[in-house]
Amino acid sequence: MVLKMFVRFSIIGLSGVGVNMAVFIPLTALGISYITAALLSFIAAVTNNFVWNLLWTFKGRATNKSLRHKYISFVACSIINLVANLMILQVLVEQFAVNATVAQLTAIGATGALTFALNYVITFSDRRSKCEEATTDEACNYSNI
Template sequence: MLMKFALVGLSGVGINMVVYMYFIALNANYLVAACCSFAVAVTNNFFWNVLWTFRGRAENRSITKKYLSFFIISSVNLAVNLLVLQLLVEYIQISETLAQLVSIALVSGLNFLLNYGITFSEKRCKQEKEASVSYEADCYTNLQ
C-alpha cells in the first residue's frame, strides 16, 4: 500500500512541478505557484488513491466525505510545504524549483500517515460497523 501511495505521489509531484514551473514561467510569485500546483495535484492524487491505492477501504464513507478529509489533510500539508518552501528560498537561498521538490519530499510521509489513519481508515469503519451490529443485537434481545 505504501508503494502504491508513493507511485501516486510521484505522479502528483510530476503534475505539481509542471503546473508550478508553468506559473513560475509566467512570473507568478513562487508561493502562488505552489498553491495553484497544489490544487491540481491534490485532486489527481485523491482520485488515484481512491481508485487504486486504498481501493475498497472506508467503504462506509461517501466519496465526498473522503475528498473533504483528503483535501483538509492535504491543505495542512500545503501549509507545512509553504513554510518549508519559504524557508528554503528566502533564508537558505535554494532555487525555487529545487526548494519545491525538497518541500514536497519532506511532507509526503506526514501526508501518507494522516490519510491512511483518517481518510481511508479501516479501524474507524470497523468500529462503526461493530457499533451498529451491537445496537441491532441489543434491540433484538430487548424485543424478546
C-alpha cells in the first residue's frame, strides 16, 4: 500500500514539474524576474500536487484534519524539500563537479522520497491522540494530571 502511494506521489510530482515549467516559462518571457517567476511557479506546482495527492495518492487519509491544515502542512513539507533539493544540488555541482542537469535529477530523486515520507507522516497521517480515540470523557479529563 505504501509503495502504491509512493508511485502515485511520484507521478503527481512529475506532473508538478510540468505545471511549474508551464507557469515559469511564460512569466519569464513576459519579462518577470526569474526569482518571482520561480516563486509563482512553485506555488502553482505545489497547489497542483496537493490537490492531486489529496484526491488520489492519500485519498481518505487524515479525515480528522481540515483541508486548510493539510494544505499548510503540504506546503511546509514542500519548502523543506526545496531547501534540501537546493543543498544537494549545490554540493553535487560545486563540490563534485556533477553536471547541473544530472545533479538536479539526482536531487529530485533524493528529496522526492523525503517529501513523500514527510507528507505520509505529517500531512496525511491518520494518527489520532488517545483522547480523540477515547469513547469516554474520563480518558480526556486533564484535570487529574
